[in-house]
Amino acid sequence: MCCNSALTIPPPDPCFSFLPTRPDVISFPVSVSFRVRHVFPHGPSKSIPDDTAQLSGSDPACFYDLLGIPETGTLLEIKQAYKQLARKYHPDVSPPDRVEEYTKKFIRVQEAYKTLSDPRRRALYDRDMAKGIHLAFSARRLFEFDELCTQQMEDKSEWKSRWQSQLSHLKKRSMYKDSGDNMSWGAKMRRQRNESS
Amino acid sequence: MAEQAYTVASDSETTGEERSSSTVPEIAIGIDIGTSQCSVAVWSGSQVELLRNTRNQKLMKSYVTFKDEVPAGGVSNQLAHEYEMLSGAAIFNMKRLIGRVDTDPVVHASKSLPFLVQTLDIGVRPFIAALVKNMWRSTTPEEVLAIFLVELRVMAEMQLKRPIRNVVLTIPVSFSRFQLTRIERACAMAGLHVLRLMPEPTAVALLYAQQQQQNVHENMGSGSEKIALIFNMGAGFCDTAITATAGGVSQIRSLAGSTLGGEDILQNTMRHLIPNMDSYFSRHGINEIEKMGLLRVATQDAIHKLSTQPSVEIDVDLGNGRKIYKVLNRKEFEEVNQNVFEKCASLINQCLSDAKIEVADVNDVILVGGCSNIPMIRNMVTGICKKDVYSGMNPLEAAVRGAALEGAVASGVNDPFGSLDLLTIQTTPLSIGIRADGNNLVPVIPKNTTMPARKDVFFTTVHDNQAEALIIVYEGDEEAVEKNHLLGYFKIMGIPPASKGVPEINVCMDIDASNSLRVFAGVIMPGEQNPSAPFMEIRMPTVDDGHGWCAEALNRTYGSTLDLVTVQKKVQH
The missing domain is CATH 3.30.420.40 (ATPase, nucleotide binding domain)
Structure with a gap:
């Protein structure tokens, strides 16, 4: 099992303890999405906003579509679009009978804004998009990982150099994992889909 | 936040429903309860107006005196002299004491106040009492705050000639969610419904x-x-x-x-004048209280003067031949408070x-x-x-004016000139997370996350065949878990037997539009689609007074046996 092989990877230094997700998330966005969807299967659907179900299904909007801006949009356009959408979807201003629905939407808009307003995250997101990974929320864990790293590294320049070393580290790791696995990315994806359908 | 859980089920609850069905929205008033001063403001239809008490004051001292049978607060009461507030009969600084346990350094710093603050240092609520007819009469910060809020409410109702129910209160950024429930409790005791609690800035x-x-x-x-x-x-x-x-x-x-705050500056300066102040006043007798009052007023006065002049003369007679005479200059003052x-x-x-x-x-x-x-x-x-x-702002009125604006916006008032076309997108002032990786706080919702928010993190077991996992939820940004605010705890049970690190424990936190926090948690085994046992949903905070004691007991009793460790998500096949 691949999860066991993942466990045998020597523990990374504390600062990188969130590392192992990263290659997984990049290569298996669907699995993350499904997982999140199945987190509360027994819960009353009314009280638990289940945003991912909509996302992976009928509404596969990317962050740019969500904000209603072109992929070439400037930071200013992103900010303006965000504030405009916040005025519409923020629970403080949304119609009282649609608060729950709009809150979900606001959280997604917020996620999109947070990613696209940060040049580094935007670059990563654009790269994933180019690879054909379109699911907006599947990349979620990636951003959480980013945040944790950002918190741990105060100094920006230090952050950058660490980030680069991490990236190469990650590449090595994912290569190692793939070889240990003897499965192509596509094969994994197919298996994933079979299992979750 | 957590309205259902903490609002006292009083008669006002039902009348509120009736009122809300009327045609004109009731405009919520804004209240800024300061540690030392307090003010009330309301949207008048075209602008924000500060309300005044019968003595024409916009800023009123935040205190309640228990001198007579009926307590009187700083809204209605007229002090003969400032010393009266320092006689032991008046409780003030309640904002600093509310929702804190007796191990809190802020509570300890309050022991040099004229009224009685007793601690046992075991993590329970401190004993607070006012001197009434030469006896220490117990009270609580919530009670004092509620009495004060009632006075504010009566004052506002008289001026606005309508009943007041909805309020927007400003609160300090550093307040924990537990402290917010105490503020809500005090408001409920005063018959007020909290529409929003806004961090002051x-x-x-x-x-x-x-x-x-x-x-x-x-x-x-x-x-x-x-x-x-x-x-x-x-x-x-x-x-x-x-x-x-x-x-x-x-x-x-x-x-x-x-x-x-200013209280720390004041106490630092008082200690500079009498280095052994704490032991000097520790007996808390009537004599000591009086002397402490003298020193407090003199020091406060000196600090105010130092804002406009380079040096100030302090001359206090503490009796028994103890006199304090000192010329304090600004540089020395600044060094003392560095x-x-x-x-x-x-x-x-x-x-x-x-x-x-x-x-x-x-x-x-x-x-x-x-x-x-x-x-x-x-x-x-x-x-x-x-x-x-x-x-462009009056430094003493800015917060209450903002609260009044929020009150109008949140009450659904429209302004034809667009003056209320406003929106605040709030963020979490403190991280919320669980105890994991040994004795650490691992955030699930990091601080400065835009609200409403929903985030989750996967955890796993630390022992082979671990069947239960204790989830202890904290709020704060200290790495060592015990330095943060405990919000609640619960167990995840029925984890299927597996090697440590294999089960996936999902902890999801949701802050909704009304700033109410819910925690969802459950376990899913790798490769499975459904959770091994029903997920749990817990509205937080669940702790009550004495949570400091509770946190310590938890750590001592369970310690390492039920710890969680954060292991990042593994490949799912």
Whole structure:
């Protein structure tokens, strides 16, 4: 099992303890999405906003579509679009009978804004998009990982150099994992889909 | 937040429903309960107006005196002299005491106040009492606050000639969610319904957003995004915020707060005058209380004077041949309080770095609160920001005006001139997470996350065949878990037998539109689609008074046996 092989990877230094997700998330966005969807299967659907179900299904909007801006949009356009959408979807201003629905939407808009307003995250997101990974929320864990790293590294320049070393580290790791696995990315994806359908 | 859980089921609950069905929305009033002073404001239909008490005061002292059978607060009561407030019969600084346990340093610092603050240092609520007819009569910060709020409510009802129920209150950034429930409790006791609890600097940010919007309407402003740094320091707390404002939308980028305030400056200075102050006054007899009052008033007076003059003469007779005579100059005063000023500076720097904003990008520096008059504070803030202070606000009224604006906006009032076309996008002032990786706090919702929010993190077991996992939820940003605020705890049961690190324990936290926090948790085995046992949903905080004791007992009893460890998600096949 691949999860066991993942466990045998020597523990990374504390600062990188969130590392192992990263290659997984990049290569298996669907699995993350499904997982999140199945987190509360027994819960009353009314009280638990289940945003991912909509996302992976009928509404596969990317962050740019969500904000209603072109992929070439400037930071200013992103900010303006965000504030405009916040005025519409923020629970403080949304119609009282649609608060729950709009809150979900606001959280997604917020996620999109947070990613696209940060040049580094935007670059990563654009790269994933180019690879054909379109699911907006599947990349979620990636951003959480980013945040944790950002918190741990105060100094920006230090952050950058660490980030680069991490990236190469990650590449090595994912290569190692793939070889240990003897499965192509596509094969994994197919298996994933079979299992979750 | 957590209305259902903490609002006292009183008769006012039903009348509120009836009233809300009437045609005209009731405009919520804004209340700024300061540690030392308090004010009330309301949207009058075209602008914000501060309400005045019968003595024509806009700013009223926050205290309740228990001298007679009927307690009287600073709204209605007229003090013969300031010493009367320091006679032991009056309780003040309740904002600093509310929702704190007796191991809290802030509670310990309050022991030098004239009324009685007793601690057993075991993590329970402190014993607080007022001197009534030569006897210590017990009370609680919630009770004192409620009595005070009733006076404010009566005052507002008389002036506005309508019943008041809905309020927007300002609160310090550093308040935990547990403390917020105590504020809500006090409001419920006073028959008030909390519409919003706004961190003080965010209320100021809203006022700023409105001013910018007005400038745009009057073609004075450009309408582009403006970044403001807000520094708010009163008697009890010091808060900072960075806000990005455009088109009436105030987006809070970061918040930072601490329990530092004018009270610390006052006590530092008093200790400078009498180094053995604590032992000198520790007996808390009537004589000591009187002397302490004398010293307090003299020191306070000296600090105020030092804001405008380079040195001040302090002359106090403490009796029994003990006299204090000293000429205190500004430099000495600043040295004595250097730790306070340094901490303030670090809060600003932290706020800037959390918001990822460079000093050069800050358009306006807003300095509010009672301590904004202290030259060293002004110099420190302008020194960091390399900018003069924004002059468009009254430093003592900014927070309450912002609260009144929020009250009008949240009550659904429309203004034909667009003055209420405002929105504040709030962020979490503190991280919320669980105890994991040994004795650490692992955030699930990091601080400065935009609200409403929903985030989850996967955890796993630390022992082979671990069947249960204890989830202890904390709020705060200290790495060592016990230094944060305990919000609640519960167990995840029925984890299927597996090697450690294999089960996936999902902890999801949700802050909804009304700032109510829910925690969802459950376990899913790798490769499975459904959870091994029903998921749990817990509304937090679930702790009550004595949570400090409770946290300690938890750690001692369970310690390492049920710890969680964060292991990142593995490949799912």
